[in-house]
Amino acid sequence: MRYVILFLTLSIFQAGAQQLSGKVLTEGDPMPYANVYIKGTSIGTTTDENGNYNITSLKKGNHTIIASFMGYKKQSKIINITNNNTVLNFNLQESESLEQIVVTGTLKAVSRLESPVPVEVYSPTFFKKNPTPNIFEALQNVNGVRPQLNCNVCNTGDIHINGLEGPYTLVLIDGMPIVSGLSTVYGLSGIPNSLIEQVEVVKGPASSLYGSEAVGGLINIITKLPENAPLFFVDNFVSGWGEANFDLGFKSSVGKIADVLVGANYFKYSNAIDNNNDNFTDVTLQDRISIFQKWNFKRKQNRLFSLAGRYFYEDRWGGEMQWDKKYRGGDAVYGESIYTSRYEIIGNYQLPISELVNFQFSYSDHDQNSYYGNMPYMAQQRIGFGQLIWDKKLDHHDLLFGLAARYNFYNDNTPATLKPDEVTIPSIFVQDEIQLSEKHHLLLGARYDYDSRHGSIFTPRIAYRFKPTNNDIIRLNAGTGFRVVNLFTEEHAALTGSRDVIIKGTLDPEQSYNINLNYLKKIYTKGGQIFTVDASAWYTYFTNAIIPDYDTNPNQIIYENLDGSSVTKGLSLNVDAVLGSGIKASAGATFQDVSQKENGVKTRQILTERFTGVWSVSYKHYPSNLTLDYTGNLYGPMRLPTLGELDPRSEESPTWSIQNIQLTYETDANLQFYVGVKNILDWTPNKGNPFIIARSHDPFDKNVEFDTAGNVQATPDNPYALTFDPSYVYGPNQGRRIFIGLRYTLK
Structure with missing residues (x-):
């Protein structure tokens, strides 16, 4: 009789508790140690080194399954559990927007979500969609930013933000205002794109932090x-x-x-x-x-x-x-x-x-x-x-x-330059x-x-x-x-x-x-x-x-x-x-x-x-x-x-x-x-x-x-x-x- 009761108990448990398994990937590669959990519950697990996960003791019915990993966008899927073994895979994408850390607007490293100054952030992935030999050309696909050629012969140019001429745009490298004057016209071409972590764009005056030239906006190449x-x-x-x-x-x-x-x-x-x-x-x-x-x-x-x-x-x-x-x-x-x-x-x-x-x-x-x-x-x-x-x-x-x-x-x-222009500006x-x-x-x-x-x-x-x-x-x-x-x-x-x-x-x-x-x-x-x-x-x-x-x-x-x-x-x-x-x-x-x-x-x-x-x-x-x-x-x-x-x-x-x-x-x-x-x-x-x-x-x-x-x-x-x-x-x-x-x- 004891064996009959044990058999019935296991059968009831298996009928009410199902198993969910699958893989978490990123760009097709396994993602180890990602979090996978059931929304609204404490049930969850992490993936192994091969990106595999396994959750047991799930009841039949509809569940919202969430996969997450730091620096990646959360992905949620709604699934109806009906079988004893259900397979569900995820493919996480790198976070490219609000969660990114920005420094340009306030001279402090803060989440883009928390910054009081609107900062647009562009990752190397963005620029790889249209590969260019320099950052000047790479900015052509940023909204409101236009690389402007100024000469049909030598093809030099500058960068416009919101319709303002290039001299109104301050270009920084790692937060330092060294790309200005002559180099705004001639020096932007030589920054290796492969070394760029991200590009931050602020539209509108930023002179209170960066001084002259940050009148129309600034571009910080980090x-x-x-x-x-x-x-x-x-x-x-x-x-x-x-x-x-x-x-x-x-x-x-x-x-x-x-x-x-x-x-x-x-x-x-x-x-x-x-x-x-x-x-x-x-x-x-x-x-x-x-x-x-x-x-x-x-x-x-x-x-x-x-x-x-x-x-x-x-x-x-x-x-x-x-x-x-x-x-x-x-x-x-x-x-x-x-x-x-x-x-x-x-x-x-x-x-x-x-x-x-x-x-x-x-x-x-x-x-x-x-x-x-x-x-x-x-x-x-x-x-x-x-x-x-x-x-x-x-x-x-x-x-x-x-x-x-x-x-x-x-x-x-x-x-126009009768003598060298030399000045020190304290601030x-x-x-x-x-x-x-x-x-x-x-x-x-x-x-x-x-x-x-x-x-x-x-x-x-x-x-x-x-x-x-x-x-x-x-x-x-x-x-x-x-x-x-x-x-x-x-x-x-x-x-x-x-x-x-x-x-x-x-x-x-x-x-x-x-x-x-x-x-x-x-x-x-x-x-x-x-x-x-x-x-x-x-x-x-x-x-x-x-x-x-x-x-x-x-x-x-x-x-x-x-x-x-x-x-x-x-x-x-x-x-x-x-x-x-x-x-x-x-x-x-x-x-x-x-x-x-x-x-x-x-x-x-x-x-x-x-x-x-x-x-x-x-x-x-x-x-x-x-x-x-x-x-x-x-x-x-x-x-x-x-x-x-x-x-x-x-x-x-x-x-x-x-x-x-x-x-x-x-x-x-x-x-x-x-x-x-x-x-x-x-x-x-x-x-x-x-x-x-x-x-x-x-x-x-x-x-x-x-x-x-x-x-x-x-x-x-x-x-x-x-x-x-x-x-x-x-x-x-x-x-x-x-x-x-x-x-x-x-x-």
Whole structure:
């Protein structure tokens, strides 16, 4: 009888208690020690070293099963348990949005979810969807950020944020403001993409923490920590146009003293192509090398000490197809030839005291030897920067105090620089983030700078964060910004072409006033999809704005402080989605109005689009380890710099788009092969125009006739009354091309 009772008891138990098993994967690889549990209960387990899990004692019926791991997005699935043995597998995706740690908005490492300042974060995975040889091009798929080419010949450019010109954007490397002036135009190309941990973007003034140049926003390029980097990595690709890009890096331990990360980038393009038949290179030829090294020293009590350095050299030229170096600086054959030599040092040292005080420092030396036709431009720029930061928490106050000094040296051979420009700007700043309650945070900040050329400059800011739920955040930011202008380091149009440069009066610092409203929402669906919605509205008002005037006289570029105001305002929306089944997508749009008003007349700013759009769609087929990426952008019409009423070129650009597709195969040995097509629509800006470069057949204006007032005369050889001008540029001249590459990582 006892055996009968035991048999019935086991049968009843087995009828009511089932078993659930399966695997937890990430990118197709097993994930050991991940958590798997039943929502609303204490029943759960962790995966073994092969990613397997097993849960027993489950009752029949519907259950929500959740798999999670630190740094990855939770995944939940609803399943109806009916069988004794049910198999359920998970595939976790790396967290790429709210949970990331950011440092840019407040100079402190905080969760993006907790930051009172809206910060956009982009991981290396984002940039690998459309591989590029430099960070300048990689930013083309960031909503509201546009790499702007400023010259058809030498293809140099800058980065626009929310319609503002490149000089308003401050670019940082590891939080240090060393990419500015000359290097904003010429130095962004040499940062090896494989060394980037993440890129943080703040839209709107940040001068209260970062000083001059952070007027329109800032981009912080954060490099990998040596301890988090792979042992060895390589990334190499070539394109059908003959471009070759090579990234290489490794890390090593130097005894018990330090960890070191070494990386190098080499880019070569030597294939002169003229598809638009104007006898000028469509793309600048380049030979570039960049070497980077970063040390993390091990200290007592885990105090921080890091030191990094980079050397960059580039030889680039563009011009008439028959140009070579023997024509450099002459007027026989036109070419723009630029030699750039640059080095940088960055450091961060935590003082050996009980309080949390860091000394951050950087130094950069930039030497440029260049000719634009027969016009020499020889320039040197040196920037030294140091700041002490004291991070102090008191009750509900998170305080930050800072003392900073910036040394600027600039010299060139232009008539505008009669003597070297040398100045040291001391600064003091303070910031207080106040936790009013669990849902309400308030940040107050102010900065004082003294510039001997312009006197005292005060820049306050305020930020308010309201978090009504764990998945909703509202941020309101307001502040001021300032920018001290160094014209020839920032305005490439002043150096190229035949327009005369006119500088009216002393150029005073620009001042801005900004307000920005941001709403971020995270949406989790029952089907396991995740959506992140990020919407912003902004308004920025400028006084003393310096905007190049191409309109008053088509043969001149006039620079002066605007006797009026300049305004940029707009709306942006980003949606990121993890749709399951290996599909991820993102899309963004920005609508903006950038204008200036002088003497009661409102004018739309030149080379500024009314709207932009970006998107990316990725699909991974796990059984075959194949990933398909489709990326693209869309730009609305811009007002363009034409050369008078007879100029036959369109006064506005068309709506245009660059779209790319890529297929990646990944082996189990961390080896990736990728192939794709860039610019699949084969769009170039010459379509719809009779020409892009004005008078490309006469680049030295030898056959241009002028009247006594200096105006160009229409002649049979020059029916449109034009001079040579390569500044009519708004997009890349490079058409469709195939690329193929290989990545290998040894962890």
